[in-house]
Structure formats: C-alpha cells, structure tokens
Amino acid sequence: MDDVLKHTLDQHRLSQLTHFSPEQIQLLMDASELGTGALASALLPLAKDKAQASISNFAVGAIAIGGSGHWYLGANVEFVGMPLPLSVHAEQAAIGHAALFDEQYIERVVVSATPCGHCRQFMQELNQDDLLLAWPEHHFMLNEILPHAFGPTDLQQTYGLLNNPTANLTASTQSAAQHKPDTLTLAAWDQANASYAPYSHNRAGVALLLNDGQICQGLYLENAAFNPSLGPLQLALSQLYLQGYTPADIKRAVLVEADAQVQQAAYAALLLGSLCDTALETLVVKSEA
Template sequence: MKEKLLTALPCLPESLQRHVHPIITNPDFKGVINADDVDLLQLHSALETPALLLSLLPLAAAYSVAPISDFNVGAIARAGSGNLYFGANYEFTNQALFNSVHAEQAAINNAFSHHESAILDITVTDSPCGHCRQFMNELHCAPELSVNLKATGIKTLATLLPDSFGPIDLGISESLLAAKPVNLTLQQPSDSRLVQMALKAANDSYAPYSHCHAGIALKTTTGTVIAGRYIENAAFNPSLSPLQSVLINLNLAGFRLADIAAMILVEKAETKMSHAQATQVLVSEIGVENYQHLYAH
C-alpha cells in the first residue's frame, strides 16, 4: 500500500509533497490525517480547505481496488474533529456487483470506525451516484453536509438529493454518528480477544431499522486485529455490511485479503434478518478457512 501512496504523491502540488511524505510513510498511517497535520499542510501549502482536500484526493484514490470497473474513485470525509478520513471504491472479482463498496461509503465507514460524531463535508474525485447520496443522507449531520467536487465546486447534499427520504421518515431521530451503542452479550461467553472485538463492533454498529446489530473482527497472519461494523440505511439497499466494513478497514491498514488468518461474525439473535448467509458466501470466495458465526442477545 505504501508503494501505491508514494506513486500517487507526485500528483499533489509540489508545495504539499514533502510535507505529506512523512505522514503517509509513517508505519501507523491507515488512511487518516489528524487535525494537527491538516493545519500544518494548510500552513505550508497556503491552500484553503476545499482546495487542500481536492489536492489530497489522489492519495485516497490510491486505496481503490477496482478489478472490474478499472475506475478508481477516492473520497475524503472531513470530521468535526478536523481529522480527514480517506475512502476508496472496493470491488470483488467473481461476485455480484452489490458487494461493491463506494468511495463515499468507505470514507464514512472510516470516520465511523474512529468514533467521530460529525462529518462536515465529503470531497470526491467524481460526482456521487444516487446510492452514495442516499448513504450520506443517513448521517445525522446530513442537513448541513456539503460535497466538494473538482468539476462543479461545493454543493449541499440537499441540492444533490432533493425531496430526500431518510431516517426521520421512519421515526429515527438519532441517526448515523449520533446513535448510542447497544449492550449485547454473547449467548456463549468467550474470553477470546477476537470474539470480544467482534462483540464490541456489534454493540457499536448502527441498525435502527432491523435491530440486527452486527460486527466482524478479523486477525491477520501478522496478528493484527481489525474490526468492522454494520451501517444500516433507511433505504435498506445502500446499507454497508459488517464484512464490507471490516474489509475496507483491512485495506486501509495496508493488508490484502490473503493476509486474513481468522474471522468472527457476531450478530444479534432472533431478528427478522441475518448477515450469516451473505457473509459466508463472500468469506468462502475470499478463502478464509478459520471463520466463526456467533449470536448475541
């Protein structure tokens, strides 16, 4: 992954390149630029925030995995904390297209995984599709959210998605990034760190419509543990599965699918839906042999 980021570096303005280099080559860099570094980049480049974000997009797009479309999309979510969260599209060969993750989804998932409480704006390499506009509309800050595009400038989400349908239409007042965690417990207690991480991800997930809270934790061959959470959507289909979430985070951490050694799905029992079958299909295609599915209540 570092090689891809370094390949994208020359696409940035020269005033940014040498100041960005130590950030992206840091071993702990996982697609997040903290607020202090953002301030320094603005100071050294003399770029206003929208221009700075547009300039950084090639780095976000470097995370793209697009073996089907060969169309690399990058997105950056700017959180209320001032941190920047990268995201990129992710496609799976030999699988249905509905498994694909859009760049805007990936960036929001990145911010959600870091417990951000607000997203101020999203900067994208290309105009967001309707699927992504609906996904962004799930954010509790959607009424104030703006989208930054190189071709057409800054537009509000409300302009891009007029007469929208969202959480409020289904009676949900605490939507994405504002909803409180739940308190599930495992049906069969376990002290396993991987199981506990999956349980925490399930408790932190967002599922106000189905209440099928779910999380996945995986362990890489090097022992790194990464988690992902379910993100539900009022329109249902744009929802992000816990498997999609964890694989996005795996990619941002610089790992490949072949680096997965073990994976555990924890989901709430006795709901009207389940992530089990869809997860099993993709996990089998990926080739993860050490996979478990556990229930919580």
C-alpha cells in the same frame, strides 16, 4: 500533487496514512498554503490509489472531514465473482472509516467523481441538514442534489448514522458455551454494540486478525432505504485494502451479530470464502429489541 505538499507528506511520514489528525492537517495547510477544499482535493489521490476496482476499472477516492477536525480516507472496493450489491463505494468507505473512530458528525465529503444516487442515499442516513459534498469543480449541499429525500426521519428515527446510542448486547447461554469470547471476538462484539441498525435491530461487527497481529474492524451501517446499507465485513475489508493488506493476510475472522430478522453471516461467509481460505467464525447474541 503539489511538490511542496508531496515533500511535506514524505518528510513527516504521512504519505501512508489513511486518517489525519487536526494537527497533521494544520501542518499540511501551513506547508502547502492550501485551504480545506484545495488540500482535500490534493490528498484524494492517496485514497484513490487504494481502490480495488477490478470489475469497473473505475477507481474512486473520498475523504470524509469530521466535525472533530479528523479526516478519513476511503476508496471503492469491488469483489470479483460476488454480486454487485456487495461492492463498497468510496463515500461509504470514508464515512464507515469515520464511524470506526467514533466520529459524531461529518462536515463535508470530498470525492474524486460525482456521487452516485446510491451514495447520496447512504449519506442521507447521517440525518444532517448541512452536509457539504465536493468533487472536481463542483460543490453542493446534500439536500440540493437529493431533493425530497427519504431518510431516517420518515421512519421516526431521531438520530443518524454516527450518533446512534450504543447497544449492550449479551450472549445467550448456548452461544457463550459454543464460542469463548477471546480478544478478537470481543473486538467484533464492541463493533456490534457500536453499529447502526435501527430498522432491523441486527447489530453486527467484524474483526479480522492479520498475520502480523494487526486487527481490521468493521461495523454494520444500515439505511432507511435498505439497499445502501453497508455490511460489517465489507467495511472491514475496505479498511484492509486501505491499509495496504490483502485477504491473504487474514489469519482469523470473527462476526458477532444480534439475533434478528436480518442476518449477516451467510453472505459474509460467502464473501470471505471467495477471497481467502480463512473460515468465518460467527457468534449470534441476543438482540436489544
């Protein structure tokens, strides 16, 4: 990393940030005299250092640059003892990070390694015609490296991953009686309402209460090709690692999901149980479909 950039990050206490505001990005550009692409590449190590690549030993960092001017970091996460499809790719983590901040549009995704086919398919769900992808010494539009793509429009979806309508999920009488909606449950409920599940209608959200009182959240992000879908717990865990915590810091974990043909609870409980002793609390609510 450039010495001037590193000094500016340290001076303004930005080194530990995982999300940069437009003002902070402008500050870094002014100090380093780097343009958007060069600055994003220079900041990639901040994301890459958060990777949890204990299986592949291949750390990847990514930055999603939103249309709002905010930049969102992401890194790959792998889970020892769990099936590989539960892994989180860096591009998924960065775009999921943006979704948690209600970002509506991604201008470009900058990544430290060539985006795999899984990630290209995941990014196709943004349903954008002009997504730029950049990695060392390369930059392409998504439609150039994923020609003849299958995506939401093939399944008659007019919106994409980040601009889907918010749901208004309601609890059944039985579930409400079994699970009082406290603050953590309501946080997971909000994420379920904001989640993207146009194919299964399994709106789902997770909230993790940490020992210091912080809350990490995740929401379900579905894909037209199904397999690149990102579960709410995986996204919440990617946020956990990104912010410098570990599963040992989880005090409580709540999943709220809609009653649908697809369900998150079983795999989410299995994954969480492989990482810590905290049990997953689950609330199933009425589907909007």
